[in-house]
Amino acid sequence: MSSAENKADDNTDSRQQAEDEFETVSHEDAETAANTDNKANANKDDLQLTRFDNDLRDVEDDSDDDEQGMAHHPIFGMLAGRLGQRRRGSSHKYDKLHPENQVLTIANVDECVEVEHDAFPEQERASREKFEYRLSRCPELSLGIFTQPTKAEMEEGSDEKRKLIAIIVATRTQAPSVTDASMDYPKDWKTDKRTLSTSGNKEPLGHQENGATICIHSLAVRSEYQSMGIGSVLLRSYIQRIKDAKIADRLALLAHDEMKKFYGRFGFDDMGPSQCTFGGANWNNMILEFSDLQDD
Template identity: 80%
Template sequence: MSSEQSRIEDKKQQAEDDFETVSHEDAETSINTEGKSPSTTQDELKLTRFNNNNQDDEDDSDDDEHAMAHHPIFGMLAGRLGQRRRGSTHKYDKLHPENQVLSIAYVEDCVQVEDGAFPEDERASREKFEYRLSRCPELSLGIFSQPTKAEVEKGSTKKRKLLGHIIATRTSAPCVTDASMDYPKDWKTNKTTLPKPGEKEALGHQEAGGTICIHSVAVRPDYQSMGVGSVLLRSYIQRIKDAKIADRLALLAHDDMKNFYGRFGFDDMGPSQATFGGGNWNNMILEFSDLQDD
């Protein structure tokens, strides 16, 4: 045998020596009768990371939640991502929310939301919704629940559901007034926004106004106390701020809601003279000049 053949045979024999014969008895898992875990060496615990995407896999749920917390619409789901992965059945997990500007087509949905959210004397009429969603739909925002991907794939007829809305108009006044909350009854035929004889302030939407008056922040009763309203309002504020289309946002709030709106940057400017719904309102103003740019 040549030296080359001898070297090849030695390598084959060495490779075969590296394997051990394993019997069926050896392959069976032994039971630890003492209730102790089998010992494991440090070398057995070492794992190889194949790419940077695997870095810190143990904490990926925290990273996802941190990233989602800054999303204007899905922020409300941030605290539930980990639970969803563990099979949570909370309402959040079936919302798949999406926000969208509303149009005249959503009048009936808005009426239903507001009927459930407010006492009768504080609700907007159907015609007010028609007026506002016809004249200035770009100032509205709705949050919808979506059918899941599985439902869509199964051909489900489930439709999007309006969970809550924000409805607004413009005014040249620095705050919400009775006139800004009203609307001209001849709005379908008269397109002017100028004050009529005897009016100190024109009724309804004023296209050139620098104040956006929020008339309704409403969420369906079965989705209240879930953060839906907070997400909707935060998203709306960011939307208007980024668009740079107004000097301020204004709304009316009862005493028990002042702290809620204060968390979003609205300042309490004292009692309002508005008499809508029986009065006892407070002027809440958010000046965009007071907000720092991101």
């Protein structure tokens, strides 16, 4: 065999070896709206929002380098609905979680209450009925991250079960920012099924289906899973989903002073103090205008 043939064979072997180092992530590997039992109930996209909180203790560990790593890690692709390639044998701090994402429904109310009560101070927690209202009226605006027991744990008969570890819950409003009315809910919502606001000088309470602003009321991570960047991954993927779905003009949330820098990293602008009195006030209006974001 000639040297040219040897070189050609070497190149072929190298290409084959490089290809073998990658493993394709298929649609079946990622639980998105198309792969969940809630597909028929999901409108527009797998998203929902609720009240935002300031007690995300994973913030300090989110360095720029770590964020770049998260942006290219398979979990981000799964949560954002974007599938790609993963190098065989790679490892990441999220791998042990075996996470999956799913739109939250009324069936997840109790778990949402647990997550928020674990993450937020008492005065800033949403009531169970608020969760029930939001997950009934606009579940497509919510998103949760669940952990799954590993195959080895299941084979060993472990008591580990599927667990909700992080949530985003939200509603729509016609107002340009979060207001006390948008954070509230009509007490007759179980009998009055209307979601479209009516004309008048007074802002209606709760979710308004024709609103162009999505108000994030809750981004919460269970305390045992904080300081892992999960809140950042969930928020980043949520923003991308809403942006890609083109279902709103902006995202809005409330943040305390110490959290403004965190949300600023995701494109939220500080619009100054909020008039909201919920949880003892001292909030800032944070707004992300989708018109200000460049298309990927």
